[in-house]
Amino acid sequence: MKHLNKTATYGCLVLASSSTLALSAHAQDVAGASPGNLESIIVTGTRQANRTVFDSMAPIDLIDASAIDSTTSEDLLDSVAQIVPSFKVQRLPMADGQVFVRPASLRGLSADHTLVLVNGKRLHRAALLGSNGAQSADLASIPSYAIKRIEVLRDGASAQYGSDAIAGVINIILDDKAGYQAFSQFSQYFEGDGTAYRAGVQGGWDLNNRGYLATTFEYYDAERTARSRQRPDAEEYQAAHPEVTLRNPVQDWGQPDRDALRFALNSQYSLTDNTDAYLFGTYNEGSGMSDFNWRNPDSAVFNPSETYPNFDLKDLYPAGFAPHFGQDDRDFSLYVGVKGIVGQLSWDASVSQGNNKIDYQLNNTINASLGSDSPTDFYAGSLEQDEFTANLDASYLLSNDWFADDLNIAFGAEYREETYKVSPGDEASYLVGPAAKEGLPSGSNGFFGFSPDQSGEFDQDSVALYVDMETMLSSAWTIGLAARYEDFSEFGDTQNGKISTRYALSDHAALRATYSTGFRAPTPGQLYSERVSQGLDTNTLEVFTRGRYSPQGEIAQIINARSDANIASLTPEESNNLSLGFTYQDASGLNASVDFYRISISDRFGTSTTFNLTADERAKLIALGVTGAESITSVNFFQNDYDTKTTGVDLVLSRKFELGEGNLNLVAAYNYNKTEVTGGDISRNESQRILLEERLPKQAGNLSASYSWADMTFNAKLRYYGSWKDSSGNADGDIFQQFGAETFFDIGLNYDITPAIALSLNVENLFDNYPEEATFQANRGLIYSRNAPYDSDGGNYSLRVDMKF
16 A cells, blocks of 8 residues: 655645745754754655755754753743744733734744744634734644644745745644653742643554544643832822722733643544545633733822712722733634645645634723723623635646756645624723713723724635746756735735745755745734724823724724825735855754845835824714723824835854763854834834834844753753843833843753653753843833843743653
8 A cells, every 4th residue: 555655745735835945954953953854854845755954945943842842931932932043022011912912023024924834734813913913823822742843934935825924934743643642841930930830641643554643632821920019109109098008019010820721633544545634723722811000099090070979989999900901712723635646746635724712801990981880890802813725736746858857846726715803892891981071981991892883704815826846957956936826805916926046066065045025915804903902101100092993994084184194005015035045064963054134025014103183083083982082092003104124144053963972962043133114104203113123132042052961961052132122102202222132041951760751850041130121111110121022030940741651
């Protein structure tokens, strides 16, 4: 019987995602994997069955399961960020839903400029839109214990994958091995908080040599962290009111409480000698709770009301209140398909369904405009993203006398439909109560519930056709060409292309280059959704309310009456991506690569200029029944607002050799990344320009060493982050602060007690290094910037036990 081997299997999986990537040579060492694996067949990428990572034409980081397991966090975002210097993620406490669904950045671009795949197929987006409108997949929903390895392509790939693949692609390969294993982990910060428990179990079965079935369950429960001081206004209130006892601190800045149960399934079975069926998917169900800003009893929300003369909010909250904000989330994906080989033709037909739903709730708060009729607990509504994708793909190996090797021709079609749904919360969470006319804020204080006017179901579909070819023009020169046409129901069509090449200077060295055009299509959520949010002014310590509205709605028409406003419908972003690189490896265990890149993006998507409302405009919003209109101070819109140019370089150097009775593996990885605003409205907005260009470190790097001896492995890693800039986010203008470079040192020890039991001790940030304090937010009780591109909670240690059965 002829069974499709795993190389062919995953090659077909890549076909299903309409990709023809050529991947780079050295990033496996970034993850600490054996350099010998550089000779392994590429799982994601070229459809040539004999391609290895060293043969590839664009850079990639390969992260194996052991590297993921060596990090403490249960969140896959943190694991990738610690390993890949060009990938960065922020904590974002008190940033509404972003504290749970955190945005990540590859090469300094937006979260939705990176496409996420599972087994080579597109993963659906999360329902949350970030502060700059980015809507991306939630990597945190994937159980890390189910992962065989991750491949991070650092190259534009829209011509292969379609929308979003501007900065690169993250492909998560699920485990497929037979056997039984489990783990248990305890971790805690040096401060004694953030205690987390993780456990997982995995079972894998070989299906009579006709396929495999692997299932994984993972659970975690992580307590919050707090890095706060007492707010100065709280100290003043306490001194003036000794009869009241205030909590110290009155609000917590840090990571939220989180727990989740996760599941993954990966399976394949041979139906005939030349045909396989496959089924895989993931499931996540979690919840979380976080603090919001403290409401001082002397603030406006406590003002007396003639409508409710017998109601005094101080009777309910004598020490003020900090609303508690939480979410319940559910995420699932399911992929099913059939693939096979007929002569030189391989084919793959598949469908997938993905869904992400987030329910929001608040407690310990009030709708002040309802006075004594207000509850203190609210259901604020839900956001839901649903995606259906169908693929039909094929690849044909054409023998010919024109080139030095066969010509691989891949072609296919894709249909995708995505639906965005907003459901309303409890009436009290958005209601404009009788006391609103006296200036008391309406809606659940801290996070407005979604109103029926803001709710609805919005969809968009697209159809795509693609073709790509790859061959060797000579024994040294490889070339690849790809083109893709895609038509969207909401804004029309787009065409993109890519050319890739590699020239071998010798058996040990090669030059490589790619040039591609790309795009990112606006989502239904970005086109139509609206949101009202609250912030705290770091000068006045007063809560302010602002609204973000659809560029196609009535509020946009009101603002467009201004001479300085031009709110328009959204269109796709367009990009040009150029990469030039050199790669080297030899038999001594030395591996090196350097890749230069430039990414130009036009009509880039973001939040428009903030428009401070006039009294007349606010009256029009009130007349429209807009939630919170009486207290809204400013509005903005998602817009194609600016153009950028990102330039940078990635360096990777590794060496593995024998030392004494063991093996030493040394790896150095470095990324320099600079983004410049080159045009558009935002180029005239100094605050927004600064944030775009300087919000993340331009430099980042890792230096790691791993020494294996007998049954023990010792690990050490130095993580470096360059300087960056942050802002206050005030309603009336930003205050900026420059933060210097930071270095963190991690160590770990793994001991194989028996062939079936291993014990691991890992310490991250061994020297308990804390970054500079955020001076402009000190009066909020905040010590360290919430926008830091690294964990600012100090040292953390974990103890883990792995078992095989």
